[in-house]
Amino acid sequence: MAAPAMIFAVGMIGFPIGYAIWLSLSTVAPGADPVFSGLDNYGRLIHDPEFWNALKLTLALYAMSLSMQLVLGTWLGLLLGRSNAARGLVRTILVSPFMLPPVVVGMMAIVILDPSFGIANWLLAELGLPPGLWLSDPKTVLVTVAALDTWQWTPFVALIVMGGYLSLPSDVFEAVELDGATWWQRFRFVTLPMLAPTLVTAAVLRSVDILRFFDVIYLTTQGGPGNASTTLNILAYRRGFEFFDFGYASAIMVTLSTLVFGSVLVLAKLRRAVSW
Amino acid sequence: MRVYQLLGTIALSVISALPAKAQEFNWRANDGQSINLMLNNHPWSQAMRDLVAEFTAKTGIKTQIEIFNEEQFRARLTTLMQGKSPDLDVYMSLTSREGAIFEKAGWYADLATMIADKKMTMPDFNYEDFGASIRNASTFGNRIVALPINQEGPLFYWRKDVFEKCKVAEPKAIEDLMPAAAALKACDPSMGAWAARGLRGAVPYALTAFINNLGGSYATPDGKPGLSQPNTLKGLTLYASLLKDYGPPGALNHTFTQVIELLGQGKVAMVHESSNEFANIMRFPGRAQDLGVKVLPPGRDTKISKPVAIGWTIAVSNFSQHKPAAWYFLQWATSSEIQAKLIKAGVAPPRASAFQGSDFNTWVSEIPTRKAWADALIEIGKTGTGVYQSPTDRIPEARDIIGTAVQEIVQGAAPADAARKADEALAKLQ
Numbered sequence: 011m012a013a014p015a016m017i018f019a020v021g022m023i024g025f026p027i028g029y030a031i032w033l034s035l036s037t038v039a040p041g042a043d044p045v046f047s048g049l050d051n052y053g054r055l056i057h058d059p060e061f062w063n064a065l066k067l068t069l070a071l072y073a074m075s076l077s078m079q080l081v082l083g084t085w086l087g088l089l090l091g092r093s094n095a096a097r098g099l100v101r102t103i104l105v106s107p108f109m110l111p112p113v114v115v116g117m118m119a120i121v122i123l124d125p126s127f128g129i130a131n132w133l134l135a136e137l138g139l140p141p142g143l144w145l146s147d148p149k150t151v152l153v154t155v156a157a158l159d160t161w162q163w164t165p166f167v168a169l170i171v172m173g174g175y176l177s178l179p180s181d182v183f184e185a186v187e188l189d190g191a192t193w194w195q196r197f198r199f200v201t202l203p204m205l206a207p208t209l210v211t212a213a214v215l216r217s218v219d220i221l222r223f224f225d226v227i228y229l230t231t232q233g234g235p236g237n238a239s240t241t242l243n244i245l246a247y248r249r250g251f252e253f254f255d256f257g258y259a260s261a262i263m264v265t266l267s268t269l270v271f272g273s274v275l276v277l278a279k280l281r282r283a284v285s286w
Numbered sequence: 287m288r289v290y291q292l293l294g295t296i297a298l299s300v301i302s303a304l305p306a307k308a309q310e311f312n313w314r315a316n317d318g319q320s321i322n323l324m325l326n327n328h329p330w331s332q333a334m335r336d337l338v339a340e341f342t343a344k345t346g347i348k349t350q351i352e353i354f355n356e357e358q359f360r361a362r363l364t365t366l367m368q369g370k371s372p373d374l375d376v377y378m379s380l381t382s383r384e385g386a387i388f389e390k391a392g393w394y395a396d397l398a399t400m401i402a403d404k405k406m407t408m409p410d411f412n413y414e415d416f417g418a419s420i421r422n423a424s425t426f427g428n429r430i431v432a433l434p435i436n437q438e439g440p441l442f443y444w445r446k447d448v449f450e451k452c453k454v455a456e457p458k459a460i461e462d463l464m465p466a467a468a469a470l471k472a473c474d475p476s477m478g479a480w481a482a483r484g485l486r487g488a489v490p491y492a493l494t495a496f497i498n499n500l501g502g503s504y505a506t507p508d509g510k511p512g513l514s515q516p517n518t519l520k521g522l523t524l525y526a527s528l529l530k531d532y533g534p535p536g537a538l539n540h541t542f543t544q545v546i547e548l549l550g551q552g553k554v555a556m557v558h559e560s561s562n563e564f565a566n567i568m569r570f571p572g573r574a575q576d577l578g579v580k581v582l583p584p585g586r587d588t589k590i591s592k593p594v595a596i597g598w599t600i601a602v603s604n605f606s607q608h609k610p611a612a613w614y615f616l617q618w619a620t621s622s623e624i625q626a627k628l629i630k631a632g633v634a635p636p637r638a639s640a641f642q643g644s645d646f647n648t649w650v651s652e653i654p655t656r657k658a659w660a661d662a663l664i665e666i667g668k669t670g671t672g673v674y675q676s677p678t679d680r681i682p683e684a685r686d687i688i689g690t691a692v693q694e695i696v697q698g699a700a701p702a703d704a705a706r707k708a709d710e711a712l713a714k715l716q
Binding site (some may be wrong): 252 | 289331357360361364367368387388391392393440478484485486487534535536537538544547548551553680682683686690694697
């Protein structure tokens with residue numbers, strides 16, 4: 011009975027991963043077959059400052075995006091969960107950002123945030139505020155990218171949190187209220203611990219996406235200015251498809267995949283720890 | 287008996303005529319075949335999508351065209367070619383950029399043998415009609431790997447009306463650009479004075495004329511990376527300073543799309559951008575009347591004017607199962623007849639005969655700006671270069687490093703430090 015599932019798993023999951031690992035252990039010149047070169051590509055990674063910069067940026071983007079999305083998503087989710095008014099309409103509106111293809115989000119960002127002809131700076135000027143360079147300044151590009159991802163995916167986290175909140179037993183909240191707990195005490199000692207498994211689930215889903223984040227960055231900055239937004243995914247793409255260094259690009263991707271798997275494993279352990 | 291004699295004579299004449307017939311080129315020789323084309327999003331590709339039905343009517347060869355934006359195009363092409371896919375027959379290639387890598391990888395079919403074969407090549411094909419610099423970019427040893435489909439290079443576009451209003455003289459030497467930008471900024475602070483490419487991989491295309499015209503070169507006389515040479519450094523510094531002091535905010539993420547948008551919308555007075563975008567610029571209201579176009583001015587003392595002149599090409603995949611049919615498409619698409627039609631889509635023809643043709647001259651004479659553009663294209667065809675990086679086969683990486691040096695200078699690094707760092711990185715590619 012399990013045979014079809016096994017064949018599917020090996021063919022569709024095991025083979026591509028195995029092939030990527032094989033490529034990462036090979037030297038692959040354009041037009042040539044891979045030639046086994048052991049850990050050479052991984053040795054290059056260790057001595058490549060661009061790799062370390064990309065790893066740092068990937069982790070920084072991950073930390074910024076995930077924390078913003080969890081905080082804002084929790085706030086929005088609880089707000090929605092406690093209010094019955096226009097819940098259906100609000101849910102529909104909330105779904106729309108993450109239904110948008112990343113290409114559309116990237117194009118929107120280019121149009122809105124371009125410092126020369128974007129409407130963001132026009133709005134700031136109307137409000138008497140100084141213009142921003144957004145995606146064009148090495149100092150602000152990563153925060154701007156994190157903000158774009160947060161704009162798109164916070165509603166997703168909010169819907170998960172709202173679902174989790176509505177499934178919590180109401181008698182616990184009634185008891186706490188009767189005991190005279192403040193709103194902060196209710197949130198800190200009741201809501202948050204009870205919602206923790208839900209939040210970890212949301213964190214797992216978002217972690218996989220944020221660590222692999224590619225489309226919007228490539229469309230808006232191509233990893234620039236300089237290397238200021240060259241995350242691991244962007245670096246691997248450039249090495250592979252622009253510079254034809256396929257073996258090295260595979261080594262970067264295998265490293266990134268390990269990072270993704272690692273984060274999921276840690277969060278899975280955390281989920282077990284916070285279950286009630 | 288007479289009947290037999292007559293039949294015998296007819297049979298003999300048919301047999302004797304056969305070899306001669308077999309030597310003749312026949313457009314219908316590959317009737318019924320299908321070929322797959324993968325193209326970069328380019329004015330040529332858009333025009334080709336409308337014209338290709340004529341090819342099918344003429345040859346009986348069906349075509350399937352896919353057009354992608356440049357990044358997606360390169361990624362998909364690399365994947366298909368690395369996988370030795372037989373599904374792709376014809377693809378666009380910028381041989382001045384990736385030609386050496388693709389040739390080494392064995393991804394191009396050799397066109398030289400097909401050009402030499404009279405059965406496969408139309409009698410009036412005339413390969414020498416293509417510009418010499420773009421022919422050279424697609425020739426490796428005895429092998430011709432692609433045919434040029436356009437001719438392009440960066441040109442200097444300036445707003446004549448703004449210059450006149452601000453009483454600023456038209457720059458005659460490259461050294462005039464900074465003072466002109468300063469005067470324009472002082473005259474009308476609401477308008478940008480200068481725009482050019484700042485995105486690192488795109489920079490060298492526009493930067494090269496700055497370096498060459500000021501007497502610099504990407505390579506030292508012994509072939510080593512030479513960004514640190516004094517005259518090269520002058521070119522780097524001038525390009526970066528114009529962007530830094532007079533360029534639009536966010537210039538480091540700009541490539542031709544943003545530069546053309548700024549010029550078209552009337553937000554900038556001077557740009558150095560591709561001749562290829564001329565048709566797009568002319569679509570903006572007013573630009574056909576108020577714009578000046580010419581080759582970037584030469585160095586005042588050096589008198590050198592050496593811009594980039596390149597052409598996109600089309601090639602036959604070495605893994606194609608339909609090479610003759612694909613070669614027929616290449617001939618048809620690059621013929622004088624089709625190039626005359628492409629001119630109206632704003633595609634500058636790589637054939638000298640198309641430049642001298644009546645269609646082209648009639649179209650050009652309709653608007654003075656078009657005439658200026660055509661004159662500039664003819665000039666870069668004669669003076670231009672297809673080399674815009676230090677010597678290496680790893681051209682995309684080299685251009686990226688050069689662009690990074692410019693970005694660093696724009697962000698405040700000392701030009702000499704940025705150039706030295708780039709030279710060290712470029713040396714590793716040799």
